[in-house]
Amino acid sequence: MAKSSAGRSALSRIMQILAAFDVDAVFLTVSQLSARSGLALATTHRLVAEMEQFGLLERQLDKTYRLGVRLWEIACRTPGALGLREIAKPYLQEVQARVRQHTQLGILEGYEVLFLERLSARDAVVNVTLVGGRLPLHASSSGLVLLAHSDATFQDEVLAGDLFRYTDQTVQTPESLRSLLQQIRRDGYACGRGYIHPEARGIAVPIRGVNDLVVAAVSVVVPNDDAPVTGLVRLLQAAAQGIGKDLHAAYAPSNDPAATPGGRYRTLVSSSLDSMEYLPSAPRPQTRR
Incomplete structure (x- = not known):
């Protein structure tokens, strides 16, 4: 039976196609995009061609499509997620230099934690986190921290859901x-052993931002042994304090x-002091499209 996209705006249909891609499905054919998005095949063909023209999708030699670099370029202009990532990265690098395992930055997105950054050593312990990937709030230390500092109504919604x-x-x-x-609110940190x-x-x-609101979590994933967590907690708290200050x-x-x-760039860029002072006045040629 043919699928119908009647009543849906063009933007909603485009979002359905973009949402069809996942960390486990980065290359998809038009037929797969149609099936995963729920759109009619003819509609998918038409929208995919237009999205390719604008650089939102890129066609591969095997006739599959992947998300286009243009999306990444646009996303880099958001002061929310990627601005936070820019500000946090020097602190994440300092933590990673000490732990030499995995160091991560996550934010609350829906009922999951979305990871904006992950630094990993080649010989580090097992970790399923992916940049741009998600995990349930109840199962990850970052998610637990974010959930612990959410409002009571949201917590009740999570508690009423499936705890995978x-x-x-x-x-x-x-x-x-x-x-x-x-316990997490009382102790100031979350520790998930083998979750x-x-x-x-x-x-x-x-990580606390403007108005002292919790805006993100910084975490490490280390071997599940008997080593005390006190030193790691202090290391993470120092990083969180620095990120919050910045x-x-x-x-x-x-x-x-x-x-x-840095003027209008300061919520997007974290660079040297000289660079930040120069950015607002730097000459910029008009971009060709």
């Missing part, structure tokens, strides 16, 4: 999850003495 079980150690009941969230893989342990702390400076009024230089 990765291992025997994954939090399984609403009662145990609610108790764990209270996703028996050999891995995640440790995360919150976030405040990036969003402070431009006439504030503590404001980061």
Whole structure:
């Protein structure tokens, strides 16, 4: 039976095609895009051709399509996720230089934690996190930190949902999850021992932005052994404090003495002081499209 896209706006249909791609499905044929998006094949053909023209999709030699670089270019202009990533990256690198395992930055997105960055050593412990990938809030240390600092209504919605079980150690009941969230708020960090893989342990702390609101979590994934977490927690808290301070400076009024230089670029870019001072006045040729 032919699928119908009647009543849907052009933008909603384009979003359905973009959403068909996933970390496990980065190359898709038009037929696969049609099936995964729920759009009619003829509609998918037409939209894919137009999206390719604008650089939103790129056609491969085997006639599959992947997301286009133009999407990445546009995404890099958002001061939300990628601006945060830019500001946080020097601190993530400092943490990673110490732990030499996995260091991550995650934000709340829907009922999941979305990872904006992950730094990994080649010989590090098992870790399923992918940049641009997601994990359930209840199963990851970053997700637990973000959930613990969410409002009560949102917590109730998560508690009422399915708590997917990765291992025997994954939090399984609403009662145990609610108790764990209270402990995280009290201790200031989350530690998930074997929640996703028996050999891995995640440790995360919150990052506070403007108005002291929790905007992200910084975490490490290390071997699930008996090593104390105190040193790692302190390391992460120092990084979170630095990121929070730089976030405040990036969003402070431009006439504030503590404001980061860089004008309109300061919420997007984290660079040397000389670079930030030069950026607003740097000559820029008109981009050809």
